[in-house]
Amino acid sequence: MTRTILITGASSGFGEATARRFAAEGWRVVATARRRERLARLTEELGGPEHVHAVELDMRDREAVMERLGALPAPFDEPDVLVNNAGIGRGLEPAWESDVDEWEAMVDTNVKGLMYATRAVLPGMVERNRGHVVDLGSIAGRWPYPGGNVYGATKAFVAQFSGNLRADLLGTRVRVTNLEPGLCETEFSIQRFRGDAERAASLYRGNDPIVADDLAEIIHWVVHLPPHVNINSMEIMPVSQSWGALPVKPVR
Template sequence: MTALITGASSGIGWATAEAFARLGYRLILCGRRADKLAELTASLGDQVETYSLTFDVRDSQAVAAAIASLPDAWQAIDILVNNAGNAHGLSAIQDGDLADWDAMIDGNVQGVLYVSKAVMPGMVARQRGHIVNLSSIAGKQTYANGAVYCASKAAVEALSTGMRLDLTQHGIKVTNIAPGAVETDFSVVRFKGDTSRASQVYAGFDPLQAADIADTIVYAVTAPAHVTIADITILAAAQAAATTIYRT
């Protein structure tokens, strides 16, 4: 099995690479930070074969060029994990920052489209494959001060459904995974590096960890051939809804 993971340089992408390595999958590790990809490759040691691609999913030309540059031995991608994404800012929509909006729409929506566009034709030609899209509980439940982020993740939900409708006839499975509160760099990015504010998001309860989401991805991609895990919402035990968390 060969798996391509976007956003592999941190968080859920990194944890997914580690989980796939334990399964013996060959890994195409994609991200914007070549140094972090090199660190991940080194941490995996000689467990599995890896190949790194450095690009920003928001750049359609860079995405297409990077994936087209894969050597012949790496062209047959069995699993695509569309993990790269971001949240920027937390404010009422009338006070939103246009640059934040662009970053979220471009990364969370167009990024999924650009990478999938580069990978799907090969899957269709081979009549097999599995695409895993990372949406969010925010794609299912819109919350105050997060309208654009929620909209971007709702778009991922719609894309997952649409992909499944179009690709199932070609032997391609599509899984949508919607995590709740996961303790990664997510909130640090959202709050522009304010680690104190970010830490408050996870205070008073045990949040999900990146490895929990990686385990869920493994569950989906290792299901029997006749089974498609179409959609999973995974929450911390203390979380009942997008913004309902019971803290001690």
């Protein structure tokens, strides 16, 4: 039986790599993103509309998400896996200097968009009594750092929401996994630094970071575990990343 995976934010990074990984094994792919041109290229690369259903979608648009993901066309209408990957990060300024519009954009995408996609797809999974929701969190949701303020808070939401979904789904065969990557080299940091590619590249230079294909492989692994096994949460860092001592600084 051919299975179907729905991936939000599939035009780059983790989402794009995951689409390629699963399509290579013959899965149907529902790919959502805002960038139409990239979706078109991905669809063509992965075999055309017979294999990929591309949905141009802004995850902040509740009505569009609920309508388009809640009523997918056959044969894409019964997703076996939902990968809640779409997310953004903006800025590293301290809270009192941050742009509130950027805060709202992160909440609307990372929190609300994830909620909308889950609510659109989950009833069908429960009715069919099978499925897997894979949420892309971050170590930022667990480990605070300067400038992480709202971005980290949105990822803390992802962790708690994933756990609460597991509680709600007790007694069904629907699985939920929260993945929390650390330093990863994708387009995310270019967005974080508002298009400053050099500043983004400086984070990774010489540090051998996680790359998108690494996360795609992990998603593939958790999905293909025996159906009675659920990975609740997984924290993932490159070997070059770890924790430091808690900082102490004189109060001015």
